[in-house]
Amino acid sequence: MGVFGKRIAPLGSPRRAPLAARLPRSAVQGTYTWIAPFHDLLAHLVEPAARAALLELAAVTDGEYILEVGVGTGLTFRQLVDQNPSGRTIGVEYTPAMLKQAKRRLGTSRHAYNLTEGTAFDLTFGGGTFDLIVSSYMLDMYGNADTALILSEFYRVLKPGGRVALCHMAVPESRTESIWDLAYRAHPALLGGCRGVSLTAPIANAGFVVREALRVTYRTFPSEVIVAERQ
Template structure:
């Protein structure tokens, strides 16, 4: 296991969750993002044993560990996050669970991996933390590290699917990082980054969308 005390968190213009790390899993549970949501994410990702998988913005590593179970001992799963507290907690949880998932400090706009490394990239509720230009850079980086024929499974906020949601989300139209989501523009970002066959493959509470995109 890497010595987190010697690591330096990379700088990013995206939001970095630090003090939330000890209560992050509880926060997710309180808003309905429990393991059922993570397993739904993996259902859409259709992971196979032996695949090389990257989880960008992995947080405390819940999804990363579940992905490692799917890829099995012949695969490799790495979680990346810009928050040292999140990565430290993810490593501790993985060690307790004897998970093969690995965790690295890193930012989506400068992923610490070579070209065409991964079969699958997962992005769960990460994109809305990025301002518009960083979304573009991050998606281009994800495209770079995917193998030809590889795929991205992203889940994040989207244009609300029920009129009542607009009562709560319309102020987000004035927030630079979220406006593209509320306007339903994420497929355009994916296409601009070089992905094809971009499609919505699922919804969650009529507010989050699961997108699949291929390289």
């Protein structure tokens, strides 16, 4: 495989610490309001291999009660809805401009779903509600404390034995992968405030047991894909 191809490997420990989170919570909605029309360009360019791995490892069984948090323009959500025609699939998104794109994408769906505005920090669902929570390329914009808060919300609303399926930018490990760090250092909003993170330990610290963990690199862009189970 050349440096621009696809590589999937077991997830190990990163060789260096992630960059500090630099997009304040208060800037998330503003940033994604201007990103909304262009979001899918970068997503289609560098995220499809990790998104496919995420959906494969999430292993949806039709009939489940599923929540996706940070649905963005609905790229993952559309596939979740298609895989769960007899179940319930709910999507939460913080930025109205992104939510509008997601609703447009889902407009042609033949299956039932619910898309709603909200935040990962304060999910409006009772404890022990969901079989599966999915979130892609959202936790990588937050620092350790915010990530712990969000993971505790995921834990709360999952049923015991329920699973969380997460995908986010991984810490770069080679010179070619490091171009993404350079872009983030230049201007975090260029990458929607996302930088490489390592979430196996925070997920375990939140009380989950990690079941599967892959590192997927596609066109130099590294991602972690992790599925963990709530105890």
